[in-house]
Amino acid sequence: MALTRIHNLSISLDGFATGEPQSAEAPFGHAGQRLHAWMIATRFWDPRGSDGVDNAFAERHGPGIGAEIMGANKFGPPGWQDDPDWRGWWGPNPPFHTPTFVLTHRPRPPMEMEGGTTFHFLRATPASALETARGAADGQDVRIGGGPTVVRDFLAAGLVDRMHVVQVPILLVRGVRLWDGLEALEEAYDIEMVASPSGVTHLTFTRRIPS
Ligand SMILES: NC(=O)c1ccc[n+]([C@@H]2O[C@H](COP(=O)([O-])OP(=O)(O)OC[C@H]3O[C@@H](n4cnc5c(N)ncnc54)[C@H](OP(=O)(O)O)[C@@H]3O)[C@@H](O)[C@H]2O)c1
Numbered sequence: 001m002a003l004t005r006i007h008n009l010s011i012s013l014d015g016f017a018t019g020e021p022q023s024a025e026a027p028f029g030h031a032g033q034r035l036h037a038w039m040i041a042t043r044f045w046d047p048r049g050s051d052g053v054d055n056a057f058a059e060r061h062g063p064g065i066g067a068e069i070m071g072a073n074k075f076g077p078p079g080w081q082d083d084p085d086w087r088g089w090w091g092p093n094p095p096f097h098t099p100t101f102v103l104t105h106r107p108r109p110p111m112e113m114e115g116g117t118t119f120h121f122l123r124a125t126p127a128s129a130l131e132t133a134r135g136a137a138d139g140q141d142v143r144i145g146g147g148p149t150v151v152r153d154f155l156a157a158g159l160v161d162r163m164h165v166v167q168v169p170i171l172l173v174r175g176v177r178l179w180d181g182l183e184a185l186e187e188a189y190d191i192e193m194v195a196s197p198s199g200v201t202h203l204t205f206t207r208r209i210p211s
Helices: 034-040 053-061 126-136 148-156
Strands: 004-012 016-018 065-071 099-103 118-122 141-144 162-168 189-195 201-207
Touching (some): 016 148, 053 201, 065 126, 118 126
Parallel strands (some): 004 162, 065 099
Antiparallel strands (some): 004 016
């Protein structure tokens, strides 16, 4: 059965998946690139990068994925909905290469990009968005790409089968937290942990009862 998966979701020690304020100049606010420095250093990101534990986890992001769902604040900086020419952060050939569903209260017509990515804009509940994405995923898995608000909503609705969280040894103190409102989430998952020599901790959540 096709799964709903999350990969490479990086959080600070105090649970923030982005800093503040988010802007065109600083997509992660005061967090800068610190949440993803571990990933940028891997071969997954850069052919000259490392090939160790971090790369082994990072590489699991793509295989078997047939569609992605992301939040409006991952797709662009605050106010992107007012810019009819905004086509996402990633240039003409975004790294998704599948149908990609952007949850927003201000939908617009689909955008076909190079390389197989088409952005679709949806105002829908998590369950309904997942049904739509599954229909487009050609039998493959659906990835929930973030940010934390959308991930939290899908977790709260019990819709996530596999989740890879990377705990980064920094303290952000402000931003958007991942875990708020998810008390006892661990009861629904088998959780494993691998400490990387880079200093980050990889956590895998495997749903006990498939959704
Ligand atoms: N740490 C990581 O690994 C990671 C991963 C991905 C992204 N990020 C970062 O996380 C930040 C974005 O996260 P975020 O938590 O601020 O926001 P987000 O989850 O990307 O998006 C939340 C927004 O999506 C729209 N939305 C959510 N659910 C919806 C629904 N059911 N129907 C319609 N619209 C819906 C709403 O925007 P509107 O009301 O404006 O339409 C909502 O404010 C960015 O800085 C991004 O770079 C971090």
